[in-house]
Amino acid sequence: MAGSVLSIKDLHVAIEGKEILKGVNLEIKGGEIHAIMGPNGTGKSTLSSAIMGHPKYEITSGSVTLDGEDVLEMEVDERAKAGLFLAMQYPSEINGVTNADFLRSAVNSRREEGKEISLMKFIRTMDSKMELLEMDPDMAQRYLNEGFSGGEKKRNEILQLMMIEPKIAILDEIDSGLDIDALKVVSKGINEMRGEDFGCLIITHYQRLLNYITPDHVHVMMQGRVVKSGGPELAQRLESEGYDWIKKELGIEDETVGHEA
């Protein structure tokens, strides 16, 4: 079977009564890498949180489906088990739960009772992925994200991505706060996942990540909508020229949510 399809149609999302997303349309297929760029406060994280089921975000209209299944009807864990993954911009810290225990629960949640991954196999897999991500082996026994540096948290998100092997992953600013070496390592992890069965939506502010992971499609978000889409060359133009030309082209004065003409 070819890859999955995540399909977002005319999605409207509100938070605490305020409408943030105002009709987002996107389709991500297995094998494709999409990038979303856009100035601060334009709704990128809102889109990813709404897809994953963050408790604070309210879907006011529109639809999200994964291979035709209604994602918005699912509980958060069901969305994950259906094949969605979100590397969060700000991952939670959980005291007392070791990274390894957490990862094993996550892996086993996709398996039937009685068919859990053997401890040996789990450790071997985790060790090899951690090595690829150049993570200190101690990180496995540390409490989940607790006291992790910004860069360590991002690597840990990618470790989870690699262990869980979702069908469609959304990576929200996975490159923020990474030094250049870490950026390469994280990109290596993501590229490792590339293939027909893996679709990816990368939210980023920087072209430099896209130098390592070449996207098939680039979208620009402003005012809670996708206002422009194109190929990799769009990201390059944004890098060198900024967003002003798009704003001018579209007649937008203030790109943040709530400032539509």
Next chain:
Amino acid sequence: MTTELKLPFDQEYIKSFSKDMNEPEWLTELRIQSLTKAEALPLPRPDKTKINNWNFTQFDKLIVKSEAFASLNELPEQVKALVDMENNDKNIYVQRNNKPAYLSLSKESQEKGVIFTDIYTAAREHSDLLKKFFMTTAVKADEHKLTALHAAFLNGGAFLYIPRNVELDEPVQSVFIHDDEEASVFNHVLVVAEDNSSVTYVENYISTVESSNSLFNIVTEVIANSNAKVLYGAVDTLAKGVTTYVNRRGIAGRDARIEWALGLMNDGNTISENITNLIGDGSFGDTKTVVVGRGDQKQNFTTSVVHFGKNTEGFILKHGVMKDSASSIFNGIGKIEHGASKSNAVQESRVLMLSEKARGDANPILLIDEDDVTAGHAASVGRVDPLQLYYLMSRGISQKEAERLIIHGFLAPVVNVLPIEGVKKQLVEVIERKVK
């Protein structure tokens, strides 16, 4: 004041009970005196919990009939799980309700002159030693009504004596089984560690009955003399309906260390008091407590470290999880007496609430009567963070499993530092059972 209920046993009864047990005269005397005083003495006043209506006095039988165990193989399965069944050379005392039911002492302990026996035998065979320490220094019989009743109705317990310079490698374990609904237990555990000795003692209170109206009135005294070291672990799992008063108190001499690791997992109403008195200069006290409350039980956990000696250090760490409509008060008291200069008192209490109806109250109290000291406290009462739940669930983990992880994680910082592997393992299992 409400009208006092008559005590269930009178002087004559206690006198003849003491005689039947072949107790030395001093003990009979202490019982009788305490019985007399008990009538007039007030109940203790655990801060923020009213216990006037709790039943601490009414029960039918001072002793229930229970069979001893010929070997540990006869133990019920759930009790076997607490015991290292592989090891045949261990220190273990098993008590069944009021009955000393099994005792073994390792070769090492025998060779080193360690005394470990049930409290009745201790009274008969080590009368002088017992008399010296029994309710004389750590806990006094006439402190309040419950200590007095304890002395009067004493009907179980153990005595552990570690001679000078003896360092026991193997732990010493007591298992107090409650398998008769009619049993009420006035248990006394006395641990004496002489100069430069060290010991790890672990005890389990376990009900195998579903529920009962029993009374448990438990007093533990730990005397750690100069430079002695006592690690004291306990896991209490008494059944629903059991009313428990448990007072565990330690006295640390010069450079002595007392470390408590307490898993307070009773399902009935419980008043737990744990005090460490740091008498000697350079002494050290550390209390780690985990608690899970469920059903509609009411509990009060008062933990206190009192600094008398100079250069003393006291640490209190408590983590509690409250479910259903359970309600608990966590009082932590660090007290530095005048003259205890260069001392350090630190405490932390954390409560995690799992339901709207549960109640949890953390009260850190510092009482300092000396300038040249350091002290700190932290306390919090909170709920499961919905964002943490979301994060875990976004990885496919079900809500139930996510909550389980968060709860275990919350208790882990205390559970993981428990000094005794066996206790740790048991505690994890009990927690698993109680929070699910």
